[in-house]
Amino acid sequence: MRVARFKTPFEVDIEEVPKPKPGPNEVLIRVMACAICASDAEIIRGGNPNPGHEIAGVVEEVGEGVKRVKAGDRVTIYWKLGCGECPYCRAGFDVHCERPRYLAWNGYGEYVVAHEEACLPLPEGVDFIEGSLLTDTLGTPYAAVMSARVSGERVAVWGCGPLGLMCVQLCLELGARDVIAVDPISSRREMALKLGASLAVDPTAENPVEALRKFAPPLGPRVAICATRSDDAGRAAMNGVPPEGRVVYIAGQPGELDRHRWAYRIHYFKRTDYESVAELASRRGVRLKELVSHTYPLERVREAFEMRFRNPHKSLKVVVLPHEGC
Template sequence: MRAVVVQDGELSVAEVPLPVPGPGQIRLRVTRAGICGSDLHVRVHADASADVAAEVGYPDFMRPKHRVVMGHEFTGVVDEYGPDTRRRWRKGQAIVALPLIRHGDDVHMIGLSEHAPGAYAEYMLVAEDAAMPVPAGVPADLAALTEPLAVALHAVHRGAVTRRDTAVVIGCGPIGLAVILMLKALGVRRVVATDLVEGRRELARRCGADVVTGEPWAGLTKPITEIYGTGLDALHRLRQVPGLPWWQAVRAARRFSGGPVVFECVGVPGVIEDIVTHAPIRSRVVVVGVCMEPDTFRPTMASNKEIDLRFAFCYDPAEFHETLQMIARRRIDPRPLLTGVVTLEQLGDAFDRLRKPGKHAKILVDPGNG
């Protein structure tokens, strides 16, 4: 079968053996695969990613010398079952799956290990228990977006965002746009989006951002003396009321004293420091962008402003399932994310285009075309 193989940062179309499903596995005929920002990073920073993965207990993350078929965002149709499967779905049924698979006693990350070839291929293997049927009426182009949208849903959950919160999305690449889509689908009333690239700002508008700006903090930040002054004025008024337990009123006001929820979706050094410096007091900051280099920020600034700094990675199976159902029920419309479909032969060019921020957000691969 045909597949795109990466080795030493180079992508090439190659003939590779047709995978044979093992115990508990399904072979899929891939219908669509998404190009993830992680794929762009790992192509050139594989060792850095592999070192971190090894430190947290996964020693088989891809390295430059490995020959790897990437692609962990995908949908396909059931082609063949392996032994010890329940054969839950008919052949030809469209499914999506978590990008994890077990080989013997080892668990591998699909598309990010030479032991688990991914979706930039005509066929691939998935775990039956990790697979979910695509509801009727959901086209392959949208089903393939389940994985990146699940990342966004998890990030929104990590931010504990409510409808009355203001959400600020820094960076309108594919993951930032997915976060905007999720925030609006969950009813967040005010979403502010910012990006340096006009094409991405336009995509943010199409994804439902209420405010698209180059200056996200306008109207949100106040000098610390003004905040202290407001507090003293309120305390003065409260203490003018005889018998009023003013401390209870102050305690109740805490619920409304937080700043916005900020989503860092850029992933380059210096962005966290910039957010910590400029975000309003008591902001919750969710780091979603994948920064592959060491970075610094000033803890004393974060402490003075009581900034909550959280990091988001991946999703859980329930969030993956919830995302698929949101797509099927049209609670979320991810079509603005889609900016192109390419063949396996065009994949290398698509990688190059996505590394230059512009009009593109999510480019899908159709392995059966060409």
């Protein structure tokens, strides 16, 4: 089988290696699509040459004791599970586990072995490219929007990359009155408007907090979702809601917070949310394909990473296709 081995995010070799065999409670997945995550570059720089966890594919073989899935099942991967024993897990917050288990890597290859607990069924009518977006790109924003309690509210979404654009859609789908998008990249502001935002603000052309207050006087929308790692945007998101307003951070958060405003950080979604996430995708409550700007075959994975990380003005979600037929 072919697999990508990274030296840096932009130095990669395609190697031929033996196809892995699933062990007890494991499955072999034929990878049909793997979406590039913003964390992949950090994972590579941290010394892991085999990133890739936003995976969708087909179960090809099951190991001893597997009961959840069978050969031929179409699946996506929930790549992080709690230990079940730490205080967070015992309290029902396994997504914040102190000793998480990482269940699948190496998605930029033709096959990957994963624990059966990592496998989530793809809904009917959702293809593999869309399926690779169900966890990180849909599930995590879903958790953020649910935490923000957006129904009936005006909501500011800071950062209109794939996560922010998904938040725009989810806010409207889940009952927000209006969504105001903030992003310095014109193509992303245009996409936010296409997906239903009422206003798109360029923070390099005007003071975004003042723009929000003009749209929702006198102190701006009561809810903000920050889907960018920019510290400036994180602070502005906090300043852009009134006292007792709510701010949810997805990609990060500034070092200092305001005790007069409610803030929460989301980094993944609960496995128990997947049924709702899958239902949204199945009934087309969100437009997944709108967020996919580029697809590449496995042999062009270096180009895929360059497009994702060096061309933010041109790219949104970039997906690698190790096999044909997606």
